[in-house]
Amino acid sequence: MTAAKTRARSGGRGRPSKATGLDLKETILDSAEGLFARHGFHGVTTRQVASEAGVDTALIHYYFGAKRELFDAVFLRRADILNQARSVSMNAYVETFGARMTVEGVITAFIDPLLRISQEGGGGWKSYFALVAQVNNTPAWGGETMARFFDPVVHQLVDTLKIVRPDAEYRDLYWCYQFLTGSMMLALSETGRIDTLSEGVCHSSDLEAVRARLFAYCAAGFEAVVARSGKT
Amino acid sequence: MTAAKTRARSGGRGRPSKATGLDLKETILDSAEGLFARHGFHGVTTRQVASEAGVDTALIHYYFGAKRELFDAVFLRRADILNQARSVSMNAYVETFGARMTVEGVITAFIDPLLRISQEGGGGWKSYFALVAQVNNTPAWGGETMARFFDPVVHQLVDTLKIVRPDAEYRDLYWCYQFLTGSMMLALSETGRIDTLSEGVCHSSDLEAVRARLFAYCAAGFEAVVARSGKT
DNA sequence: GCCTTTTTTCACCAGGTGGTGAAAAGTGTA
DNA sequence: TACACTTTTCACCACCTGGTGAAAAAAGGC
Numbered sequence: 137m138t139a140a141k142t143r144a145r146s147g148g149r150g151r152p153s154k155a156t157g158l159d160l161k162e163t164i165l166d167s168a169e170g171l172f173a174r175h176g177f178h179g180v181t182t183r184q185v186a187s188e189a190g191v192d193t194a195l196i197h198y199y200f201g202a203k204r205e206l207f208d209a210v211f212l213r214r215a216d217i218l219n220q221a222r223s224v225s226m227n228a229y230v231e232t233f234g235a236r237m238t239v240e241g242v243i244t245a246f247i248d249p250l251l252r253i254s255q256e257g258g259g260g261w262k263s264y265f266a267l268v269a270q271v272n273n274t275p276a277w278g279g280e281t282m283a284r285f286f287d288p289v290v291h292q293l294v295d296t297l298k299i300v301r302p303d304a305e306y307r308d309l310y311w312c313y314q315f316l317t318g319s320m321m322l323a324l325s326e327t328g329r330i331d332t333l334s335e336g337v338c339h340s341s342d343l344e345a346v347r348a349r350l351f352a353y354c355a356a357g358f359e360a361v362v363a364r365s366g367k368t
Numbered sequence: 369m370t371a372a373k374t375r376a377r378s379g380g381r382g383r384p385s386k387a388t389g390l391d392l393k394e395t396i397l398d399s400a401e402g403l404f405a406r407h408g409f410h411g412v413t414t415r416q417v418a419s420e421a422g423v424d425t426a427l428i429h430y431y432f433g434a435k436r437e438l439f440d441a442v443f444l445r446r447a448d449i450l451n452q453a454r455s456v457s458m459n460a461y462v463e464t465f466g467a468r469m470t471v472e473g474v475i476t477a478f479i480d481p482l483l484r485i486s487q488e489g490g491g492g493w494k495s496y497f498a499l500v501a502q503v504n505n506t507p508a509w510g511g512e513t514m515a516r517f518f519d520p521v522v523h524q525l526v527d528t529l530k531i532v533r534p535d536a537e538y539r540d541l542y543w544c545y546q547f548l549t550g551s552m553m554l555a556l557s558e559t560g561r562i563d564t565l566s567e568g569v570c571h572s573s574d575l576e577a578v579r580a581r582l583f584a585y586c587a588a589g590f591e592a593v594v595a596r597s598g599k600t
Numbered sequence: 601g602c603c604t605t606t607t608t609t610c611a612c613c614a615g616g617t618g619g620t621g622a623a624a625a626g627t628g629t630a
Numbered sequence: 631t632a633c634a635c636t637t638t639t640c641a642c643c644a645c646c647t648g649g650t651g652a653a654a655a656a657a658g659g660c
Contacts, residue, residue, distance in 0.1 A: 160637090174508045178410035182618065192639055197619060199637095266507050272561070273505045273554065275498050276406045279561040287565060310566040311581050315551035322505065322550030329504070329511040333519060334542040349543050352596050353589035360588030361581045392607090414648065424609055429649060431607095 161199050164189045166260060169210045173263035176270060177207055211271070214264050215285040221249040222289045226296060237300050240355035246293045247320055247350060251343050254324060262326060269325035272317065290317075297358070304362045312358045323350060393431050396421045398492060401442045405495035408502060409439055443503070446496050447517040453481040454521045458528060469532050472587035478525045479552055479582060483575050486556060494558060501557035504549065522549075529590070536594045544590045555582060 167189040171180040182203055186193040200206040222245075229245035230237065254261050271278045294309045326340040338345065399421040403412040414435055418425040432438040454477075461477035462469065486493050503510045526541045558572040570577065 176408050176410060176506070178408060179508075181616080183616085193618090194620080194640080195638060203618065269505045270502075273501045273557055273559065274408070275557060275559050276411075279559045279564060282561055283564050290565060306566065306569050307577070308581065310562055310570045311577060312585065313565075314554060314562050314570075315582065315585050318550035318552070318554030319547035320550070322546060322553075325505055325507060327505065327507050327511045329514055330542055330546050332511060332515050333522060333545075334538065337538050338542045338546075345539070345543060349540065349593045349596075350547065352592045353544065353547050356592030357585035357589040360584045364581075364584050413646080415646085425648090426610080426650080427608060435648065 160189075160191065160195070164191060164196055164199065164206075165210055165213055168206055169213075169260060169267065170263045172207060172210060173266040173270070177204075182206075210264075211267070211281065211285065214261070218250070218253070219286065219289045221253060222246060223292060225249045226289075226292055230296060237296075238355075239297065239300055239358050240351055242293070242296050242300055243316070243354050243358070244351045246289075247316075247354075248347070250320070250324060251347055255343050265321070265324040266326065269321035272321050301362055303366055305365055308361050308365050312354075312361055315357060316354045319350060319354065392421075392423065392427070396423060396428055396431065396438075397442055397445055400438055401445075401492060401499065402495045404439060404442060405498040405502070409436075414438075442496075443499070443513065443517065446493070450482070450485070451518065451521045453485060454478060455524060457481045458521075458524055462528060469528075470587075471529065471532055471590050472583055474525065474528050474532055475548070475586050475590070476583045478521075479548075479586075480579070482552070482556060483579050487575050497553070497556040498558065501553040504553050533594055535598055537597055540593050540597050544586075544593055547589060548586045551582060551586065 164185065168180070168185045171184055171188065182193055182196050185206070186196055196206060200209055225248065226242070226245045229241060233241060250265070254265055268282075271281050274281075290313060294306070294313060297309055298304060298306070323340075323343075323346045328340050330338045330340050396417065400412070400417045403416055403420065414425055414428050417438070418428055428438060432441055457480065458474070458477045461473055465473060482497070486497055500514075503513050506513075522545060526538070526545060529541055530536060530538070555572075555575075555578045560572050562570045562572050
């Protein structure tokens with residue numbers, strides 16, 4: 137519905153207004169992304185996607201094949217952008233600070249691109265992060281899906297942290313990463329839970345508040361775990 | 369299937385072996401719990417639940433009504449036990465340590481009951497935690513569901529932390545709780561992601577490893593956030 | 601034994617599901 | 631114009647969905 141209106145409105149007087157081909161493909165992905173993010177894979181029907189995109193059901197299968205392939209296409213579309221942004225951010229940090237790197241700096245370089253993209257990248261990204269958070273907590277097939285798309289950049293984080301704290305054990309690094317990703321994904325998915333929980337004091341849409349706390353939180357936690365492990 | 373076999377096997381030679389009434393109700397809840405945990409609410413059909421419980425589909429509606437009510441029954445069944453265990457644990461900590469309480473102690477009293485229950489409470493609890501983790505990351509209705517069942521004990525945590533660090537602002541406390549709950553739920557849901565990510569170094573089923581790190585991690589993060597906020 | 605109440609099964613419904621095949625409409629090229 | 635090709639629509643299928651009502655079976659009270 138929404139997308140259909142937008143599409144019809146988009147062409148002003150000059151150009152032919154109807155989206156076609158690749159544009160329409162993109163429209164379908166947008167609708168699917170929003171719906172999957174809100175209701176999960178099984179909570180969405182191809183009919184709903186088609187309806188919101190203002191498109192016939194058969195067209196979805198024409199472009200993407202089965203429903204699951206549509207889901208993968210949604211997941212894949214932004215994964216590359218995300219991975220590249222994080223990789224660039226971390227490389228830049230390493231090259232700029234070299235031997236003066238800190239744990240908090242590395243973690244910031246890892247997380248901040250996501251916050252910035254969520255803030256500046258438009259509405260689609262918020263849906264996407266909610267989707268990833270949901271997949272991250274899906275036991276059945278979430279683990280492999282996450283691994284398939286995001287493992288390399290995580291290994292880059294772990295390796296960089298290992299440079300900053302050479303004495304740290306990999307066991308600790310991986311566990312700390314899991315704690316970190318749990319916090320980060322929940323914050324990025326903006327479920328609204330903190331709004332009601334805090335009775336209006338905090339807002340899950342306030343990513344600036346997240347930025348002001350999450351980096352320090354994770355870094356301190358990391359240092360504490362490493363220190364405790366070394367002590368034992 | 370599984371449950372049906374168990375049920376048939378359970379009665380040895382003496383007693384009538386067939387479960388009935390409340391026992392059967394419990395069997396249905398068990399099957400539903402495991403399936404919902406793995407595949408989410410929409411990923412499970414009442415037929416699957418019935419089949420795994422070795423029961424007719426209509427019996428599910430006879431006992432629980434609509435599918436959503438079955439889900440709520442699953443969610444509710446263990447919520448009370450959970451909340452009471454946590455509340456008792458925190459009260460005991462407060463009474464035992466009084467003015468000598470620490471942030472890490474409070475956080476441990478809040479989280480450890482869940483770890484212990486997951487380790488000692490039998491297989492159903494692991495499914496249940498996976499289920500809660502999934503609901504926690506569901507934007508559509510996860511927020512209200514979590515609030516409905518778990519808000520009171522969270523407020524107890526926040527209030528206790530406020531006693532330990534009276535200068536801390538509530539904003540910081542709530543954000544730290546969100547970070548904490550993200551880490552905790554992901555660890556408890558045992559998605560298996562850390563196994564593949566760490567290439568066998570860590571195992572998501574190793575809750576002892578979680579216990580050895582998560583409390584210190586969260587406590588240090590909390591202290592860092594509070595310190596940073598006070599400095600500003 | 602009989603009778604009432606609860607528990608369990610069976611047959612079934614209206615509507616929705618993912619997906620397909622062929623026709624139609626549109627587009628570009630000559 | 632005619633032609634080949636891509637994109638979009640339409641009608642449709644076999645199957646599954648949550649849910650119901652009545653009959654059957656079991657359990658309990660007397």
